[in-house]
Amino acid sequence: MTMAWRIFAASWKHFARNLWIGLATVVVFTMALLSVNVLLGANAIAERVVALLEERIDVTVTFNPGTPEGVLNQARFYIASLDQTERAELVSAEQALEEFKKRNANNPKILEALTELSGNPLGAQLIIKAKHPDDYPFLLDVVRGPQYSSFVRTSSYDDHKTAIAQIQQIGSQVRLFASGLVVVFILFGLLAAFNAIRVAIYTQREEIAIMRLVGASSSFIRMPFVLEGVWIALLASMLTFGFVVIGIEILDPRLTFLFDGMDTGLKSFFEMNALSLILIQAGGLSALSAAVSWIAVGRYIKR
Amino acid sequence: MIVLENVTKTYYPDSTGLEGVSLKIESGEFVSIVGQSGAGKTTLAKILMAEEQPSEGRVEIGGWDITRIRPREIPELRRQIGVIFQDYKLLPKKTVYENVSFALEVAGAKSKHIHDVVPQVLRIVGLEEKANRFPRQLSGGEQQRVVIARSLVHRPKVLLADEPTGNLDTLNTQDIMDLLVKINAFGTTVVLVTHNREVVNALRRRVITLKDGKVASDHAHGKYTLTV
Ligand SMILES: Nc1ncnc2c1ncn2[C@@H]1O[C@H](COP(=O)(O)OP(=O)(O)O)[C@@H](O)[C@H]1O
Numbered sequence: 001m002t003m004a005w006r007i008f009a010a011s012w013k014h015f016a017r018n019l020w021i022g023l024a025t026v027v028v029f030t031m032a033l034l035s036v037n038v039l040l041g042a043n044a045i046a047e048r049v050v051a052l053l054e055e056r057i058d059v060t061v062t063f064n065p066g067t068p069e070g071v072l073n074q075a076r077f078y079i080a081s082l083d084q085t086e087r088a089e090l091v092s093a094e095q096a097l098e099e100f101k102k103r104n105a106n107n108p109k110i111l112e113a114l115t116e117l118s119g120n121p122l123g124a125q126l127i128i129k130a131k132h133p134d135d136y137p138f139l140l141d142v143v144r145g146p147q148y149s150s151f152v153r154t155s156s157y158d159d160h161k162t163a164i165a166q167i168q169q170i171g172s173q174v175r176l177f178a179s180g181l182v183v184v185f186i187l188f189g190l191l192a193a194f195n196a197i198r199v200a201i202y203t204q205r206e207e208i209a210i211m212r213l214v215g216a217s218s219s220f221i222r223m224p225f226v227l228e229g230v231w232i233a234l235l236a237s238m239l240t241f242g243f244v245v246i247g248i249e250i251l252d253p254r255l256t257f258l259f260d261g262m263d264t265g266l267k268s269f270f271e272m273n274a275l276s277l278i279l280i281q282a283g284g285l286s287a288l289s290a291a292v293s294w295i296a297v298g299r300y301i302k303r
Numbered sequence: 304m305i306v307l308e309n310v311t312k313t314y315y316p317d318s319t320g321l322e323g324v325s326l327k328i329e330s331g332e333f334v335s336i337v338g339q340s341g342a343g344k345t346t347l348a349k350i351l352m353a354e355e356q357p358s359e360g361r362v363e364i365g366g367w368d369i370t371r372i373r374p375r376e377i378p379e380l381r382r383q384i385g386v387i388f389q390d391y392k393l394l395p396k397k398t399v400y401e402n403v404s405f406a407l408e409v410a411g412a413k414s415k416h417i418h419d420v421v422p423q424v425l426r427i428v429g430l431e432e433k434a435n436r437f438p439r440q441l442s443g444g445e446q447q448r449v450v451i452a453r454s455l456v457h458r459p460k461v462l463l464a465d466e467p468t469g470n471l472d473t474l475n476t477q478d479i480m481d482l483l484v485k486i487n488a489f490g491t492t493v494v495l496v497t498h499n500r501e502v503v504n505a506l507r508r509r510v511i512t513l514k515d516g517k518v519a520s521d522h523a524h525g526k527y528t529l530t531v
């Protein structure tokens with residue numbers, strides 16, 4: 001106990017004696033951790049965008065005007081009964097017309113043309129959502145089958161493939177860039193930690209010489225420096241935590257408009273994984289920093 | 304107590320520190336090691352405290368063969384040998400008391416033990432009144448006495464002093480010598496490395512003279528012989 005306390009006290013004394021270089025190391029470590037979290041945040045948002053796009057995929061079947069109600073209902077019933085279907089919704093010809101008019105409310109020419117036509121030129125629509133994005137080609141095949149071919153005017157399927165691919169490509173580019181940044185920052189951080197511990201050892205060299213002379217064990221000499229490395233890592237973790245919380249509070253509300261007021265995926269990702277994120281980052285960095293400090297002490301305590 | 308058998312120390316690449324040195328020091332002895340600069344005195348001291356390993360031969364202290372001592376056993380050895388080196392200074396930002404207690408703290412002593420031992424050794428060296436002073440507020444002789452107090456905290460069986468009076472005037476030198484004799488009287492084996500002739504001649508104890516890394520003479524009640 002006595003020794004543990006003395007080692008603990010010594011580790012803070014070392015840190016205080018070389019406060020500025022210690023703080024500089026904290027800053028570099030903080031940047032390393034921030035880059036990790038920016039990477040994670042960007043990733044969370046990209047995943048959320050992809051999920052939203054996938055949600056928007058549907059198959060729209062437009063029937064010929066005047067297709068009997070019975071056929072429409074039967075088609076809806078049949079499609080809805082398929083395993084691959086999440087839901088199938090029928091939009092009557094009248095509803096489709098209303099929608100069309102609403103959409104073109106600012107376009108008097110089109111509305112004018114519409115009134116010149118006798119009756120409703122639009123057909124009913126069946127909107128099908130699949131349980132899984134991979135199921136759309138199958139559902140499309142079904143509605144294009146011979147059963148319905150005489151009633152179906154068009155069947156379209158917007159899979160947002162290009163949009164999804166773009167998002168994923170941007171995502172992977174961001175990931176690559178950020179990963180590089182993470183590696184660079186962590187390397188710089190470890191180098192800075194190594195340097196900080198070396199300086200700490202240098203300023204303590206007289207103490208160390210005397211400690212060795214009077215029979216201090218190697219671990220007693222080494223542990224305070226290793227612990228100092230851990231404190232630096234933990235301080236950086238705490239700072240990072242603060243910055244991430246503030247960053248999310250600022251960014252998340254400003255991003256919601258991009259998501260039609262829905263979850264941006266940013267805050268929810270960090271909230272859901274808070275504990276493991278903190279443990280892994282703080283723990284991982286502390287372990288790395290401790291190892292580097294251990295090595296930095298290395299040759300100073302041989303004999 | 305201390306046995307050296309045919310000890311040779313060759314520094315890389317080809318400088319000779321010691322060459323075929325054999326000697327035996329009994330428990331409770333006060334031995335002076337003398338010789339000109341470069342004779343190998345410090346090398347001998349460093350081998351005794353395991354700061355250097357002999358290239359050849361065998362070294363034993365208190366029945367413990369330290370010839371090939373493992374690094375993690377060195378702290379234990381250092382607690383059994385009090386070391387006073389000219390260049391191992393006091394920590395300037397610690398008081399006399401703290402400088403002495405530091406040696407116990409880093410070796411894992413309990414606080415209570417520290418409170419008991421530090422005043423004791425400060426009394427032995429006659430500095431209990433100046434426990435709260437800083438090294439710069441002390442004379443050279445007093446500083447060296449603090450170093451001696453520090454070397455005594457583990458109650459060593461051997462006190463190894465390399466030129467402890469090298470930087471001191473005659474009066475302070477006499478103080479330190481009186482102290483070493485007193486410590487020897489308590490039963491501690493003292494090995495004193497010096498090239499101060501008066502000091503050695505006044506002692507009238509065993510004198511081992513080194514020359515070019517070899518034992519040139521070994522007299523039970525010797526004098527510093529310049530001729531060899
Ligand atoms: N670390 C070293 N590397 C090389 N040569 C050394 C080293 N230390 C001592 N020597 C050499 O060993 C010899 C004995 O040195 P030393 O034991 O310091 O002598 P003394 O203490 O009697 O003056 C000298 O010739 C010295 O140059």
Ligand SMILES: [Mg+2]
Nearest residue numbers: 344345346465
């Ligand atoms: Mg010397």
